[in-house]
Amino acid sequence: MFNRNEIFETINMISQENLDIRTITMGISLRDCASDSSKITRQKIYDKIVRNAQNLVKTGEDIERDFGIPIINKRISVTPIALVGESSDEDNYAKFAKVLDDAAKAVGVNFIGGFSALVHKGYTKGDQLLVRAIPEALSETERVCASVNLATTKAGINMDAVKEMGLVIKECAERTKDRGAVACSKLVVFSNVPEDNPFMAGAFHGVGEPECVINVGVSGPGVVAHALKELHGADFGMVSETIKKTAFKITRMGQLVAQEASSRLNVPFGIVDLSLAPTPAVGDSVAHILEAMGLEKCGAHGTTAALALLNDAVKKGGVMASSYVGGLSGAFIPVSEDAGMIEAAMCGALSIEKLEAMTCVCSVGLDMIAVPGDTPASTISAIIADEAAIGMVNSKTTAVRIIPVPGMKEGDVVEYGGLFGRAPIMKVNPFSAEVFINRGGRIPAPLQSLKN
């Protein structure tokens, strides 16, 4: 039998420190849904998603009750729609988004990811049509998430796509200006995108993935913060050890749930994503972990070093706890979804420039950042280019999920509620990058030796 402390440690993590399984995401390949008729393609997409995922939500809820651990989200990721729709006669890919939305509603998942295109070296016809349809798709559906990969370490950065995504983001904001530009919160622009990420908005089912797969994302920033708060004055060796042990325990939950879901649904287990994903709830913040290490506010000098230690220790602890690790695996720093980040941005401790530096040492990137509505598209493109460059040169995933909120200016706050939280409008460097962005073309792939 276990000793009392072990039992109550687990129970406290769940009931007091917000330990949860953030998401069970079912990846479904839609490659066999391609057809030359748009109507047939859409029917096949709907049927296949509903057939595979009809028991996903119920199974998730059953596991939740058997083990007594909350599973916050049940989600679906699919093959990038640009690949699936390409052989069809469809010109308006927003119709594919609508069918994804309908399928998501039919099976009861709260998000479906995969309205995506991979354009790091250039556009195909399907990519072009998909990117063009993103504003309509995200403003007229509720649960669909879109992503575009426009850079990799091996291909360089597609600057034409960078330019276009600035405009797409602006249009997404404009079309949903009455809802705080919410369409932008469902759109991620990536460099080195992983193909098995279970977290939204950037999830899709990569081409190297099996027919159907279960990926699980764990969470638990509150558990780590709590463990660190008890370590007054301990040195960094001890801090790192404590985070590793905690991450191990958190990840074991993810592994258990992933195996259980995989066997109950009779779908292979893919990966556990070792991310620390915050929510706006009190006690579920990554920023507060950094502050527990001794920083007055997240964003103060020292934040990048603290985050580097945290991110590395989470991976070291988590890797041994799971048989297959993948996805994004690192600490997330979404501003609007993290109570500590919101406070830090509001009191001026945290700037976009500091967040950019932080993305060099953690996953994923400039995430859920609200900026003034009059920020030019070229500036948004330039922010994307900077982030993509960090990913490309450092062989890591980086991403941008930025929200230029129409009618809002620095110091205002946009409220989303739920998991998306509330976002203070952050200051953007006012100097222009327009001439730079207008050049177009590709930034060549970087050298992988002579590293300095």
Add this chain to the structure above:
Amino acid sequence: MKAVITVIGSDRIGIIASITGVLAKANVNILDISQTIMQSIFSMIMLVDISNINCEFTELSDILKQTGEELGVEIRFQREDIFTSMHRI
């Protein structure tokens, strides 16, 4: 298959009697009980065998939750695996 039942709340007469009654009805065998009272807070951990349970796990879970509400204590009923995976390599 085994499960762990934990009970936390203010002490009163009949907590164990009520819970064990529910378990006996569901054909659940109790393997181990450990109980303490610290500053009038009652806490109990019970390891049970649910291999021959005569209802659904979730059904028993609901009944125990309701029993807890009637007694004014918090009862959790969880499969043992969650503790094994977290605390044993």
